[in-house]
Amino acid sequence: MGARYEERVSRFGGAVLWTWSGPREPARPVLPDGCMDLLWIGGRLLVAGPDSHAFAPTEAFSGSCAGIRFAPGTAPALLGVPADELRDRRVPLDALWPGPEVRGLTGRMGTADDPAAALEDIALRRAAGTEPPDPLTAAVAAQLARGRSVAATAHAVGLGPRQLHRRSLAAFGYGPKTLARVLRLQRALALVRAGTPYAEAAHTAGCTDQAHLAREMRDLAGTTLGGHLAATGHAGPAANSETAQPSGSRTTA
Template sequence: MGDRYEERTSRFDGAIVWTLGVPEGAVHPVLPDGCMDLLWIGGRLLVAGPDTRAATPSAPAGGQCVGIRFAPGTAPALLGVPAHELRDRRVGLADLWPGERVRVLTEQLAEAPDPAAALENIALRRAAESTPPDPLMRYVADRLGAGRSVADTAHRAGLGTRQLHRRSLAAFGYGPKTLARVLRLQRALALARSGTPYAEAAVEAGCTDQAHLAREMRDLAGTTLTAHLGPVRRIMAGGDPDPPDRP
């Protein structure tokens, strides 16, 4: 039996609320996507920073994980910490916020009939108290996500190369070139999941060819297209109905 994964659009702008039940013996990597997550796992509040490589989910086998996934560039203002300080890390929220506040939030979540909705409310309340995300960095993320070049994006944002790199580190956790690679990989995977042949998905997403996409998959995900998307292809062919692995 596959992972029990569900998601919905959040009331928090650009975010996704998701739940994941992990069966015994199921281990699936989470691929880089430029996002950061606030997580409720095993009675703890955690923050998942932006990944540069595939990460193993924190939920124990047989347990459940609840999260809210923030769009690139959104979470640092909410959390009060530059994204690059959390790159490739999973940290307790108590390491970022006052311990007493996190203790109260933890008790509220433990008693909540719907932890996903409660987690979303935490994010919404925090957003009301926080400085809004840098709108220029949201613009940068949108353009890179649409396949625009880093040079063109910097020009249209009115930023020099070094300035864009510095602000990208704070907003996304890494420079714009890395973010562009991560978002391009996600575009290609989305196309491939929808049934587009790998070679066409590669070019449409902005890779030179399928070999280029394969290299990016190895570098950023540590696996191959076939290994990662094989279960999805079987579903489309009418085979094993297990859902894909993405939280």
């Protein structure tokens, strides 16, 4: 029986609920997306910090698991820890919250018919007693997600470069330049999965050219576009080629 992944929109603003069943192959890494997750895996509650590079799941992440994926910048206020302290890490929830509280939550998760919904309930209850995310960081994420430059984003939100960098580390786990790269790669991948030729996807997402997108894919994902699509069961457009196009080109090989 093969692996199966499903997701649905959460009642927690901007979040997504997801479930996974089946084996986790190293060839199908989790790519950076600027998000943080609360996970239920192997009878344990874990937190996945923001990734700055591809994460290769181990055997511990096989089987049935569930998660709630929080939009960039929204999890630190909920979890009570700056995002950069969790960058590229998976940590037990009881390392962040009091042990007795986590043991109670773990007991309830163990009897839940829908683990993803149970994680959503944890997040909603926690949010009711904590300060909401800084709206400024939400504005930063929105600007960068639309492809705005870091300089333009800083100007739009009224912050200097150093202030923006410091606030971004706490909210997203890395500086605005890295977040912009991550979000741009995700835009390009969404376009390619929808059938857009590589060169056109690179241009539309904000890359200089197809070669730029190929470099970003290798740096952030550790693979090629074709390799990633093959590993995740997405067939790229027939006209696509891994051969880089000349700068500014929107044609395919």
